[in-house]
Amino acid sequence: MTIYDVSEKAGVSIATVSRVLNGSKNVSEKTRTKVLDTIRQCGYTPNAFARGLGLNTMNTIGIMCADSSDPYLAKAVYYIERKLRTNGYDSLLCCTGYELADKISAMHLLLTKKVDGIILVGSNFIYEKDSENKYISDAAARIPVTLLNAALDVPNVYSIVSDDYTSMYQAALEMVQKGVKDVLYFYSSTSYSGKKKLEGYRTAMEEQGLLSPELVQYFSGSHEDVHAMTEQLKTLKRQGLSFHGVIASDDILALAAVKFAKEMNYRIPEDFSVLGYNNSMLATCCDPELTSIDNKLETLCQHLITILMGVLAGNEMPKKTVFSGEIIKRGTTR
Amino acid sequence: MTIYDVSEKAGVSIATVSRVLNGSKNVSEKTRTKVLDTIRQCGYTPNAFARGLGLNTMNTIGIMCADSSDPYLAKAVYYIERKLRTNGYDSLLCCTGYELADKISAMHLLLTKKVDGIILVGSNFIYEKDSENKYISDAAARIPVTLLNAALDVPNVYSIVSDDYTSMYQAALEMVQKGVKDVLYFYSSTSYSGKKKLEGYRTAMEEQGLLSPELVQYFSGSHEDVHAMTEQLKTLKRQGLSFHGVIASDDILALAAVKFAKEMNYRIPEDFSVLGYNNSMLATCCDPELTSIDNKLETLCQHLITILMGVLAGNEMPKKTVFSGEIIKRGTTR
DNA sequence: GTGAAAGCGCTAACAG
DNA sequence: CTGTTAGCGCTTTCAC
Numbered sequence: 001m002t003i004y005d006v007s008e009k010a011g012v013s014i015a016t017v018s019r020v021l022n023g024s025k026n027v028s029e030k031t032r033t034k035v036l037d038t039i040r041q042c043g044y045t046p047n048a049f050a051r052g053l054g055l056n057t058m059n060t061i062g063i064m065c066a067d068s069s070d071p072y073l074a075k076a077v078y079y080i081e082r083k084l085r086t087n088g089y090d091s092l093l094c095c096t097g098y099e100l101a102d103k104i105s106a107m108h109l110l111l112t113k114k115v116d117g118i119i120l121v122g123s124n125f126i127y128e129k130d131s132e133n134k135y136i137s138d139a140a141a142r143i144p145v146t147l148l149n150a151a152l153d154v155p156n157v158y159s160i161v162s163d164d165y166t167s168m169y170q171a172a173l174e175m176v177q178k179g180v181k182d183v184l185y186f187y188s189s190t191s192y193s194g195k196k197k198l199e200g201y202r203t204a205m206e207e208q209g210l211l212s213p214e215l216v217q218y219f220s221g222s223h224e225d226v227h228a229m230t231e232q233l234k235t236l237k238r239q240g241l242s243f244h245g246v247i248a249s250d251d252i253l254a255l256a257a258v259k260f261a262k263e264m265n266y267r268i269p270e271d272f273s274v275l276g277y278n279n280s281m282l283a284t285c286c287d288p289e290l291t292s293i294d295n296k297l298e299t300l301c302q303h304l305i306t307i308l309m310g311v312l313a314g315n316e317m318p319k320k321t322v323f324s325g326e327i328i329k330r331g332t333t334r
Numbered sequence: 335m336t337i338y339d340v341s342e343k344a345g346v347s348i349a350t351v352s353r354v355l356n357g358s359k360n361v362s363e364k365t366r367t368k369v370l371d372t373i374r375q376c377g378y379t380p381n382a383f384a385r386g387l388g389l390n391t392m393n394t395i396g397i398m399c400a401d402s403s404d405p406y407l408a409k410a411v412y413y414i415e416r417k418l419r420t421n422g423y424d425s426l427l428c429c430t431g432y433e434l435a436d437k438i439s440a441m442h443l444l445l446t447k448k449v450d451g452i453i454l455v456g457s458n459f460i461y462e463k464d465s466e467n468k469y470i471s472d473a474a475a476r477i478p479v480t481l482l483n484a485a486l487d488v489p490n491v492y493s494i495v496s497d498d499y500t501s502m503y504q505a506a507l508e509m510v511q512k513g514v515k516d517v518l519y520f521y522s523s524t525s526y527s528g529k530k531k532l533e534g535y536r537t538a539m540e541e542q543g544l545l546s547p548e549l550v551q552y553f554s555g556s557h558e559d560v561h562a563m564t565e566q567l568k569t570l571k572r573q574g575l576s577f578h579g580v581i582a583s584d585d586i587l588a589l590a591a592v593k594f595a596k597e598m599n600y601r602i603p604e605d606f607s608v609l610g611y612n613n614s615m616l617a618t619c620c621d622p623e624l625t626s627i628d629n630k631l632e633t634l635c636q637h638l639i640t641i642l643m644g645v646l647a648g649n650e651m652p653k654k655t656v657f658s659g660e661i662i663k664r665g666t667t668r
Numbered sequence: 669g670t671g672a673a674a675g676c677g678c679t680a681a682c683a684g
Numbered sequence: 685c686t687g688t689t690a691g692c693g694c695t696t697t698c699a700c
Binding site: 046048050053060063067075091095113259286 | 384386392394403409419427445448558596616
């Protein structure tokens with residue numbers, strides 16, 4: 001069933017069918033209904049490939065995400081996909097993993113498939129060296145690229161971020177002011193946003209004259225391995241490091257800190273404070289429940305889509321948009 | 335840059351360029367390298383839309399998932415996307431939500447976009463009435479449809495499931511045999527697999543002469559609302575229902591049961607046992623850690639892809655594939 | 669308001 | 685082994 005069949009049955013030309021299909025103004029009401037009727041009758045659907053070839057777009061956006069099974073990223077992908085679809089775009093998903101080479105080849109794939117834009121979900125797509133971000137600027141030379149939770153100052157790249165620096169700065173400051181001694185920073189990501197968070201902690205501690213290198217601890221294991229996280233804290237303790245609070249770059253690391261505290265028989269939050277990040281489901285799964293920083297993921301996603309749609313419509317859009325986070329107080333902090 | 339430009343620069347016909355592009359055998363080594371060189375030189379990439387129009391496929395698979403932010407489904411989507419891509423297929427993701435109407439329109443969309451196959455992730459796509467599954471059989475009349483964690487006996491639909499019935503049967507039996515009195519079944523899904531699980535519990539309890547309607551409790555709130563789940567258990571208790579164990583259809587419900595037990599000052603597992611389902615990250619986040627049923631998600635996904643690829647290659651493939659689950663013992667059961 | 673016809677860029681059958 | 689050519693199904697001028 002093609003546009004030719006329809007045109008024949010309706011007794012009009014294919015141009016007319018095409019016009020009613022695309023809602024053109026220049027069709028008499030009479031022929032419009034006639035065409036619409038026969039379309040309905042034979043259940044005709046336009047061929048998307050042919051349409052794509054003609055218009056040079058199939059209205060799809062490429063979503064790249066290192067690991068969409070990470071609950072935080074999964075949520076982002078979910079919001080983004082839904083909002084894209086309500087805007088008439090489909091989502092081509094690519095879970096790239098964390099290797100640069102795989103990200104590059106996924107990017108190529110998406111470009112090959114002629115998506116109309118690309119969304120990079122998560123800050124791990126931005127690297128230190130400019131040369132390692134070349135795959136992004138190269139892509140942006142062809143189609144708009146939007147970044148969630150990361151920023152890159154390159155033409156045709158649009159960044160939407162939460163102010164992780166300030167959130168962490170305030171969290172650290174607050175914990176210190178409540179009298180928590182030796183606040184340890186526990187993190188697992190050195191991504192763009194990971195760096196901002198760490199910087200926020202560092203600045204706050206430095207201003208208080210409390211910054212100490214051994215209080216900044218990197219966890220290099222699997223994102224899901226709570227045991228290993230807890231184990232690392234226990235080892236630190238065993239080695240004589242003293243700390244009575246943990247600020248984590250992630251709720252799961254925070255959860256590991258809570259586990260650690262329990263095993264040590266510390267009272268939470270009296271003897272030991274914990275603060276997480278993302279305000280994920282894990283925060284309420286924990287006991288006591290986690291104080292956690294909410295970075296307004298849905299809002300970020302909403303704006304990301306708005307900006308991308310604007311760019312695709314040819315409008316001038318802000319290169320960088322920053323939202324504030326919010327500390328959600330629960331049981332693990334005073 | 336089109337195939338014409340390349341053919342001109344290389345001094346061959348477009349057919350030859352097309353041949354080297356598609357790895358045809360009938361090209362002399364000399365012209366092949368010549369063409370390949372000029373392709374590299376001018377950085378030519380074939381136009382996917384034109385290719386799609388000619389071949390009537392763009393090698394993409396539609397993935398439908400009610401809620402890809404559900405950690406379990408997110409993981410499935412992740413596995414599936416990665417495996418699809420290594421098989422040369424891209425993934426068009428549709429997060430449909432739980433409304434039938436939305437599922438139907440998402441299905442239409444994917445069909446319109448001419449995907450080569452459809453994967454339904456999660457058992458919530460199958461309904462009681464045949465009429466409500468029509469959207470699936472209709473789609474299957476056009477392209478292969480594969481079901482993860484659900485089964486439907488319809489031509490061109492392929493089902494890959496874990497044996498939830500047996501897993502739950504054994505779990506319930508074991509708990510009873512360990513002497514746990516009044517084992518409550520706590521569930522939140524009436525999907526295909528949800529029913530199987532419940533049936534497993536029911537049969538086991540019935541065989542022991544222990545089945546009682548008020549021990550089967552449905553939770554209708556949000557999938558993430560641990561509070562509400564705990565609250566429901568507390569209400570039951572307050573109303574005089576006695577139970578010393580909970581078998582949950584989901585790790586998060588199980589986690590809520592653990593919270594409940596703690597608030598009641600029950601000792602786990604001495605006074606109170608809990609068993610979850612999915613063996614998700616939540617199981618190790620919990621304290622004590624959850625005993626949970628592992629339904630081998632990655633294995634299921636792997637086989638699903640194998641079967642789909644087989645079908646697309648024109649091979650005869652099994653209509654239904656069943657895997658066994660496994661109880662992973664941790665701290666919440668004796 | 670409607671139709672004829674020229675692409676869009678590629679694949680594949682056919683001829684040589 | 686290589687080239688010619690006819691589609692694939694739709695959009696979009698350009699005439700009428």
